[in-house]
Amino acid sequence: MRLDDIDRSATATPGGWLHRTPVILKLLGLAAVIACAIISWNPWALAGLVCIVLALGLSARLHPKLLLTLAAYPLIFSILLVITLRPGWALTAILLLKTFSTALAAVSLVLSTPYPRIFAVTGRVLPQLLNDSLLMTYRCLFILGDLLGNLLTALRLRGGLSWRHPIALARNLGDLFGSLVIMALDLSERDYEVLGLRGYDGSLRIDTKGSH
Numbered sequence: 001m002r003l004d005d006i007d008r009s010a011t012a013t014p015g016g017w018l019h020r021t022p023v024i025l026k027l028l029g030l031a032a033v034i035a036c037a038i039i040s041w042n043p044w045a046l047a048g049l050v051c052i053v054l055a056l057g058l059s060a061r062l063h064p065k066l067l068l069t070l071a072a073y074p075l076i077f078s079i080l081l082v083i084t085l086r087p088g089w090a091l092t093a094i095l096l097l098k099t100f101s102t103a104l105a106a107v108s109l110v111l112s113t114p115y116p117r118i119f120a121v122t123g124r125v126l127p128q129l130l131n132d133s134l135l136m137t138y139r140c141l142f143i144l145g146d147l148l149g150n151l152l153t154a155l156r157l158r159g160g161l162s163w164r165h166p167i168a169l170a171r172n173l174g175d176l177f178g179s180l181v182i183m184a185l186d187l188s189e190r191d192y193e194v195l196g197l198r199g200y201d202g203s204l205r206i207d208t209k210g211s212h
Contacts, residue, residue, distance in 0.1 A: 005066060006066070006070075006110060006111060007114070007115075009062065009063055009066060009111040009112070010110065010111060010112060010113055010114045010115070011114055012061075015060075015061065015112065016059070016060035016061035016062065016112070017059070017060055018056070018057070018060030018062070018108065018112040019060070019112045019113075021112075023113055023117050023118060023120075023121045024121055026109050026112070026113060027109070027118070027121060027122070029105070029109075030105045030106060030109050033049065033053060033101060033102060033105035034102050034105070036049055036101075037049065037097075037098045037101045037102050038098070040098075041094055043090065043093050043094050043097060046094060046097035046098060046101060047097055049097075049101045050097055050100055050101045050104065053101055053104040053105050053108065054067075054104055056108065057104060057107075057108040057111075060108070060112060062108060062111045062112065063111070066111065067104070067107055067108065067111060070103075070107045070110075070111075071100060071103040071104045071106075071107045072100075072103075073103070074099050074100075074102075074103045075096060075099055075100060075103070077099075078095055078096055078099040079096070081095065082095055082096070115135075115138060119131060119134065119135045119138075122134070140184075140187060140188070143187060144180065144183070144184055144187070147180060147183050148176075148180055151176050151179060151180065152176070155172055155176060
């Protein structure tokens with residue numbers, strides 16, 4: 001998923017009602033959804049929470065495909081968790097609903113708010129170093145996502161993603177993620193050097209002027 005699609009949604013003009021809602025209220029709403037997802041162990045209540053958050057996102061004119069695709073990414077890691085633990089169907093459904101509800105809320109926030117405005121607000125309550133780290137992580141995640149997509153495409157074109165050869169598939173996927181880790185380390189080093197050359201002095205100055 002390209003980062004410019006997300007930025008375009010966040011700065012859409014005219015946007016939906018969620019675009020016009022103050023950032024602090026959206027952050028409080030996200031915190032409330034996360035709290036509900038953590039506290040509740042009732043699958044029907046969690047399913048209702050998913051429906052409510054999804055309905056709010058769609059009513060705010062967020063792009064349905066973009067919203068659902070981004071919210072589905074965290075489910076991959078939850079599925080790996082439940083496959084490993086094998087907790088039973090009921091607990092599996094609960095864990096997946098917890099993940100999906102919080103992911104939907106977080107994605108709704110990102111798709112309706114320019115990221116500088118989000119981090120400008122969080123910077124008032126979080127330590128400067130932590131807030132800067134979250135800001136850089138946010139941008140780097142999408143860069144790494146593009147790199148992962150390119151690696152998967154290259155591997156697929158070379159026939160390295162065939163389920164008919166599970167041992168070779170596992171080896172190729174291991175090599176792929178190893179390469180991704182090396183690229184991530186290289187990216188972090190280059191970003192640090194760039195920040196140093198631009199005069200980074202321990203804090204990022206976030207300019208929200210002109211942000212929708």
